[in-house]
Structure formats: C-alpha cells, structure tokens
C-alpha cells in the first residue's frame with residue numbers, strides 16, 4: 001500500500017529501503033542480495049553523475065590503440081584517436097546490439113561488427129553499412145538513412161595523472177573535484193615516474209561487489225585476516241595509518257606507513273625475497289589503497305602496483321579486472337622481485353583471502369536477506385568522519401555507506417524511528 005501521505009512517499013523515494021535507525025553503523029543485508037538494488041545501482045551509480053575508471057593512458061600510446069572494459073553492466077571501448085585524444089564509446093553495435101570489439105585490447109583503424117559488418121571509425125562514427133543503397137536497384141536503406149544518426153554511444157572522458165575515467169552523465173563534475181585533493185595528489189605522486197603495464201588478470205567472485213569495495217578500506221581486518229601481513233611484519237595495528245574520504249565518504253585514500261618500531265619479525269624465512277618490501281612510494285609509505293567510487297581500486301605496495309575495475313554482474317556475482325603496473329625505469333632485478341612478491345590477483349597471498357571471505361559472507365547473508373544487518377560500530381558507533389588517523393576503526397566504512405545511501409536516493413537513518421516503533 002502506498003498512500004499519498006508523506007511517510008509512504010518517503011519509502012517510495014527510497015526504493016523501498018529504509019536505513020536502520022541506529023545509523024550507518026548498521027548495513028542492511030538486503031543491499032547485497034536484492035535484484036532491485038542491483039538494477040538501481042547501475043542506473044544511479046555506474047550510469048549516474050560519477051566518474052568510472054576506464055584505463056591507463058600508458059596502455060594507449062598510439063592512435064588506434066584501444067582497450068575494453070565495463071562501467072557497471074555496460075561494455076565500453078577506450079581508444080586513442082587520430083588527434084591524440086582519448087574517446088570512449090559503448091561496445092554495442094547501433095544496428096542490432098552485437099558486441100563490436102571482441103578482443104580485450106589491441107590496435108585498429110576502426111571497428112567492424114561481425115553480424116552485418118557495420119563499421120565504425122575510432123571516434124565511434126558509423127562509416128560503413130553493407131548494401132546501404134541496395135543492390136541492382138532494389139532494397140537497401142534508401143536516401144533517408146543518415147549514418148550520423150547511428151553511432152556508438154559516447155561516454156565523457158577525462159584523465160588525471162594518466163588515469164582515464166569515463167562518465168555517462170551529461171554534465172559530470174570536473175574530474176579533479178570529483179577525485180578530491182588528497183587522491184589527486186597521491187595519483188600525481190605515484191604517476192610522476194613513467195610506468196609500464198606488467199600484466200592483466202580477470203577474476204569472478206561469487207559475492208556482491210560492495211563487499212570487496214568495502215573490504216578494501218577495512219583496516220581492522222588487514223592484520224587479522226591476512227596472517228601473512230602480521231607474520232612478516234608488513235601490517236600491524238600500531239603502524240601509522242590514515243584514511244581520507246571524499247565524494248560524500250565513498251572514495252577512500254588509505255595510507256599505511258612503514259613500521260619504524262624496530263620490532264623483530266616473528267618468522268625467519270629461508271627465502272626472504274618472498275616477503276621483502278622495497279618501497280618506491282614517497283614519504284616512507286608502505287601501502288596505499290585508493291578506492292575511487294564506484295568502480296576503481298588502486299593497490300600500491302612497494303613498487304608492485306595494480307588497479308582493479310569492479311564489474312557487477314548480478315547481486316551475488318562480480319568480476320574484477322586487474323591491470324598490474326610498475327615503474328618503467330626500475331632495474332630488471334626489481335621487476336623479478338615483483339613476480340615473487342605476489343600479494344594481489346586471484347591467487348595473491350592477500351587478495352585470495354579477501355575473495356574467499358567475501359564469498360563466505362555472501363553465502364551466509366543470502367540465507368537471511370530480510371532479517372539482518374552488518375555491525376560497523378567500532379570507533380564512534382554511528383559517526384561518519386572524513387579523516388581518521390589510525391587503523392582501529394570502522395568509521396571509514398560507515399562514511400562509505402553514508403555516501404552510497406545518498407547517491408542511491410535512500411532515506412537517511414531517522415533516529416526517531418526507534419521511538420515511534422517503541
């Protein structure tokens with residue numbers, strides 16, 4: 001029943017979801033299981049007034065170089081145009097909707113759909129339609145057919161420090177404002193030296209995408225779940241750490257500085273290279289993790305870097321597209337070391353555990369989708385600060401949910417609801 005009174009209208013405007021009265025220290029489990037939420041996220045987040053990660057400029061040095069990926073559910077092509085600029089367009093033929101580009105990346109003069117061979121230039125403009133004018137005086141599309149009306153749908157494109165983003169919004173905010181000063185500066189510092197891509201991987205995880213996006217800023221879990229971190233002295237709770245939020249709390253720049261306490265490592269390895277840290281990051285930073293809402297996650301450890309693109313496929317399934325990179329001017333012996341120091345990727349010492357744990361969460365959450373909520377009350381209960389200077393906190397997770405709820409158009413928590421119910 002949806003009456004004309006204000007209370008029911010609020011529920012309608014919230015997509016049926018009312019945040020628990022306790023605030024952002026509770027996260028309803030239905031956010032991870034409800035198909036309607038999944039559809040709404042694609043519309044409001046991935047196709048909404050946000051910037052999504054598309055690729056790195058270094059992947060596309062020459063005209064015609066292209067790469068592909070997904071903004072939410074929507075496949076795209078990112079290509080270097082003749083004028084040196086970057087263009088992005090939906091990878092879906094204007095004719096019948098087929099995939100146009102079938103290779104993940106490469107170089108091309110233009111793009112031709114396999115179904116009826118409609119072809120497009122690097123700008124996404126339709127340039128060729130077989131039998132457009134008919135054959136032997138019959139058929140065809142006729143003189144009223146205007147190829148300019150049937151191009152690949154473009155995305156807005158902008159880059160910062162060599163990191164390329166796209167947006168479906170007509171007027172997205174300026175990219176630097178969107179990223180915020182702390183993330184913009186960190187990216188500029190990291191990309192101040194030339195980088196090279198060292199590889200790609202894809203990984204399907206049977207969980208809701210937000211569980212991993214949330215996990216990436218969860219500093220509490222790092223030394224607890226990842227025994228590798230603690231045992232080899234890479235991350236300990238007493239290390240200096242900071243989380244800086246932006247974009248209504250949904251972006252997070254997490255920084256963990258190197259341990260300067262001089263504590264002895266608990267384990268002596270026969271092959272110490274497995275866990276050696278050789279940081280190329282400025283200011284004694286050991287690890288920097290940058291979550292850029294909604295689809296992007298940089299993990300910068302030592303000089304082994306990766307950027308992940310999140311591709312939601314269903315409420316309980318998403319794909320992670322990894323791009324690995326490092327400094328191009330490092331000596332080859334350092335790059336050899338990177339291959340040993342395998343923390344991220346589907347089989348990484350660290351990321352493997354994160355994937356496993358979010359799949360376990362999803363499996364349990366799905367059993368009681370309408371009954372429960374996550375508890376995120378550490379360090380302030382329901383506060384949602386924009387900066388925290390230690391690791392013993394869940395406040396940065398709450399900040400993320402505050403922004404998420406706002407962008408999704410959910411009614412904010414109403415503390416009076418408790419009283420009304422009581």
Ligand SMILES: [Fe+2]
Nearest residue numbers: 215222226354
């Ligand atoms: Fe983790």
